[in-house]
Amino acid sequence: MDSKMNPISDKERVTIIGAGVIGLANAIALQQAGFKVTLVDKEGVAAGASSGNAGHFATEQVFPLADPAMLIKLPGMLLDPLGPFRIQPRYFHRALPWFMRFLHNMLPSKRWTNSQGIKALNQQSIAAWQALVKTCQCESLLTLNGSLLVFETTPYDVIQKTYDSYADAGVTVKLISGHDARLLEPDLSENVSYALYFTDVGHTEDPTALCEALANTFIERGGELLLETVNSVTSNDTAHIQVETAAGSQIITDKVLLCTGAWSKPLAKQLGFSVPLETERGYHLMMPQKSRLSRPVASFERKFIITPMAQGTRLAGTVEFGGLVAPLVAARADCLLPHAKALLPEVLASAKIEDGQRWMGFRPSMPDSLPVVGRSPKHANVFFSFGHQHLGLTWAAISAQLLTQQVTDVETDIAMHPYRIERFG
Incomplete structure (x- = not known):
């Protein structure tokens, strides 16, 4: 575990929506910080751009x-x-x-x-x-x-x-x-x-194999992967988030992280943000x-x-x-x-x-070529990591480190102001 991370009870649960390279990197970083992590994805590991990118x-x-x-x-x-x-x-x-x-x-x-x-x-x-x-x-x-x-x-x-x-x-x-x-x-x-x-x-000579290696490590360390489509994310109180899937599952979680790439806009909208x-x-x-x-x-x-x-x-x-x-x-x-x-x-x-x-x-x-990474200003237990445009593979590991530092309430290695979701007004 990174010595800069505050120790977290393994009973505290984080649900990550999206099992592309961004979600996978975050899943491992949060596991290392002591969280119990569940990944939810409608298709599975690296089903989209995380497998088809240029590997650069x-x-x-x-x-x-x-x-x-x-x-x-x-x-x-x-x-x-x-x-x-x-x-x-x-x-x-x-x-x-x-x-x-x-x-x-x-x-x-x-x-x-x-x-x-x-x-x-x-x-x-x-x-x-x-x-x-x-x-x-x-x-x-x-x-x-x-x-x-x-x-x-x-x-x-x-x-x-x-x-x-x-x-x-x-x-x-x-x-x-x-x-x-x-x-x-x-x-x-x-x-x-x-x-x-x-x-x-x-x-990398094989972006798919890279993502699969991350997924295997995540699962070997006790991570859970659910293949379901998320319909809604709601925050009914300050302690928990409810994630509902098209299959009828209701996941009650302490924290939620949106890593849903090109599909992030409607879920962000549900949480009160209109992102371009x-x-x-x-x-x-x-x-x-x-x-x-x-x-x-x-x-x-x-x-x-x-x-x-x-x-x-x-x-x-x-x-x-x-x-x-x-x-x-x-x-x-x-x-x-x-x-x-x-x-x-x-x-x-x-x-x-x-x-x-x-x-x-x-x-x-995003029109400014910067991702959305960080905590929601409206919900203390909601986090975002999406909008990485052409550099999702490049930024996956570093954005996961930074996000985990925010989740664990320690000072981030770089200033996170440029990546905040509220920058769009």
Whole structure:
């Protein structure tokens, strides 16, 4: 147990809603603090984005998504049905309020503040994950070999400016030639002219196996996992919370933690909070071909990422706003393969779409690119941890540490003000 945690009676019960990587990391941290923990999930361990992500612990991503540089590119991006960023036309009116807040967060003062909040989490993320995989005896599922951001046709002055922006933000990065990039990753195309080498980031070769290792540790230590859909969360008095499921179960718990990702808005609403959470529909194409890549490789021009996985090569990176109901758009996964062939021409020369497996999952995104982590100001026994957007895997372990510090009423390692749920008014 962390020496900073106050000891808690093992009779005190915490119910966590959501068994993705965020919920799992919190379950283990709270167990270590002495709580009796129950996980409730409608589908099971890592059934959504926690299994389909790019497997990239992306601590180099310190810039909020609300970037003024997007404004000139946005119309073209939105009109391209296969572009890296798209809003389904029928969904535009529903997404408009979120985008108005998103535009507001492009203001320089907002952007700087939000970046500081991102960096504060990133700086401690890898160390937190190292501790967590050690606890779960799955150290092999965390590889600390850095990542590459490669350039093909971008002018050198833009590359230099991109490098400077990361370096000025405190990110450990090297600007290397295409030749040196191929020394690191021999399968890369000769068209790669330069690369940014982020040396302090990591990846996992199997996000699903990582989540399963966390779940196994949680259950071995006495944790309970219920496969039920939560319909309501109510606080009738100051001592207990009632969680009701679609199956008719009524769970009376001392504390409750919402880790429900893209499905968090209605439950937060029941507890008195209107959060501007929107759903990003992320895609990947899983190819069975294995490369010699030893780290994730992202493309500056093509706006996607390649990650070596135990089962092959994962291509990910397109974003679509379309809600939680619309079906997968196959073309948005399929369009990744031509880009990957351009970067790994020999590995994927004969690869066909039908070889791969398409996937689409839901990312919970806030307009300021910051998650909601912390205690409810309206209920002393209600806590939140959702809205981690593209960095759910990256932030899972550190946000669990911070949340557990709040639950046990000790000083948190970083200031939690940027992540409070009431910041939206």
